[in-house]
Amino acid sequence: MTQPLRKKEIRQENERLILDAAEKVFAEAGFGGATMQLIADMAGLPKANLHYYFPTKEALYRQVVQKIFQIWLQAADVFDAASGPAQGIGAYIDAKMEISRRHPAGSKVWASEVMHRAPVIQDYLETTLVDWTNGRMKLIQHWIDTGRMDPVDPRHLLYMLWATTQHYADFGHQIETLNGARELSDAQWQAAKTTIKRIILKGIGVAEDELPEL
Amino acid sequence: MTQPLRKKEIRQENERLILDAAEKVFAEAGFGGATMQLIADMAGLPKANLHYYFPTKEALYRQVVQKIFQIWLQAADVFDAASGPAQGIGAYIDAKMEISRRHPAGSKVWASEVMHRAPVIQDYLETTLVDWTNGRMKLIQHWIDTGRMDPVDPRHLLYMLWATTQHYADFGHQIETLNGARELSDAQWQAAKTTIKRIILKGIGVAEDELPEL
DNA sequence: TCTCATCTTGACCATACGGTCAGGAATGGG
DNA sequence: CCCATTCCTGACCGTATGGTCAAGATGAGA
Incomplete structure (x- = not known):
């Protein structure tokens, strides 16, 4: 589909994907109602990958709010x-x-x-x-x-x-x-x-x- | 503490206790973040008692919103x-x-x-x-x-x-x-x-x- | 007092969730 | 080409949660 990305671009791109997905899911379900699985699905990444970039759900949420x-x-x-x-x-x-x-x-x-x-x-x-x-x-x-x-x-x-x-x-x-x-x-x-x-x-x-x- | 209540009053009183507690907990934690245990504690009742008056968490929430x-x-x-x-x-x-x-x-x-x-x-x-x-x-x-x-x-x-x-x-x-x-x-x-x-x-x-x- | 309906609750269950990890794939610098 | 670093991910784990249940307590009516 897309041309291969450099390592640094990969990080940037994936963090953006995750943050965008997280913003939507947190908005629609609230912090408690949001699940990492849902965010992962919306970002098109496996759940474990989210925890590679953001250690915890709360850390991810914090970034979204900031x-x-x-x-x-x-x-x-x-x-x-x-x-x-x-x-x-x-x-x-x-x-x-x-x-x-x-x-x-x-x-x-x-x-x-x-x-x-x-x-x-x-x-x-x-x-x-x-x-x-x-x-x-x-x-x-x-x-x-x-x-x-x-x-x-x-x-x-x-x-x-x-x-x-x-x-x-x-x-x-x-x-x-x-x-x-x-x-x-x-x-x-x-x-x-x-x-x-x-x-x-x-x-x-x-x-x-x-x-x-x- | 309080004088014994009649059966009908018991129902009325407990539903009120639960609804008041639920309103506060849902407001502070959101639907997803609220737990039946927390609502029960705030109402001063055992959790199983909540399910006697309100079959599900969603039913309780619905009443609060209405x-x-x-x-x-x-x-x-x-x-x-x-x-x-x-x-x-x-x-x-x-x-x-x-x-x-x-x-x-x-x-x-x-x-x-x-x-x-x-x-x-x-x-x-x-x-x-x-x-x-x-x-x-x-x-x-x-x-x-x-x-x-x-x-x-x-x-x-x-x-x-x-x-x-x-x-x-x-x-x-x-x-x-x-x-x-x-x-x-x-x-x-x-x-x-x-x-x-x-x-x-x-x-x-x-x-x-x-x-x-x- | 006896009986029935209502109320009470500790113990229990299945599920879903956040988070971990080990092992593999891909990339980059030298 | 080598190997170190970064990236990827399926499988797994412990816990917390919504909900169930069966057995008992309590009040109401006759």
Whole structure:
């Protein structure tokens, strides 16, 4: 089928296969419901091979969660690069919606991990996430202090952004069921983004003339 | 310890004990991670006794999910009884936030069930939830048509309400971590509700003088 | 008190799962 | 070509889990 691979490429390729399969299986079955056999089948490798690359189920799971956390943090960049609340929050919503669309399994694994009291990434929550959140809260507070948006509680605004965007990944199955068992179309994703941005940006009182085109 | 119970009361009491324990364990460990032994221990009953009242783990899980679904639907009443978007959506947010606060475990079990493609309650999604959603969408559309709020997509507004309110239950652990490992106080819950209502009600353009006191 | 239905539970079973290992195959550097 | 390193995998093991069962305890009704 494919041409032979070099040793280093083999490792890279197999780890990718396994991580991708694991992400899907952990998302669909949860950590407890997932089995190494299922992940192996989905990756197209024998089970023993998984244990060659990842010593334990938990180690594999840990890697999956960390990978998602990185993607998740990366969406913050657009937030900081912005010149004001309209651009910053608008772009952040777009970025997080895109992640929900492209990495729904990852988002579910993250949600599941947090719901189960974060047994694996609690330290990340306490350090990286706390720092990230504090930084963003300060930025929002600055926008408020300079009169560019209403004085809303920055913390709860952030939670609202997370909740609303991640909902489209974590509850994707419910959304598809309510959509007649069909995936959202491009237009429907666009409508979702537009509606969310319109409501939140107007809701926090950004000036009309600052609104980006929706 | 307690006075002897009548036979019928015994059944009622034990089923309640088991369901309460199961809700917590399923929420914290997921369906696959939960064990009948753990539920039995938390309920203070021998494992075999669980199988006397609930034939299988899945049957027990099903009852837990159905119980939550009922509570969840019940919050819709305040929606319908309202005279307009400000009252209706405001009261709905309050009701759903109260559920997130009082039944966080239930909310997590629901979220987990949906994330795993609703193996147990798919029929409810397709019937009851579809009907409920369509009804509420019509009501919102009516408010739009009569000029009482902005023309936003009712479907995505509903998703936004679900996402934002349930986030405080499903991601409660993350929120507590970001709150210095402490539960939200009464005042903080109040701030959350107020912030959410203020942003969404303003965001959908309800008239200032229609806003309920926050 | 006697009898029946309900409730209780320790002991047990079959299965499935995470993980191990030994031995073989493939690759690469010299 | 040699051999050291990496990769591969079928067979196997111990344990934990969902579920069963038979025998006994407890309450209800007559």
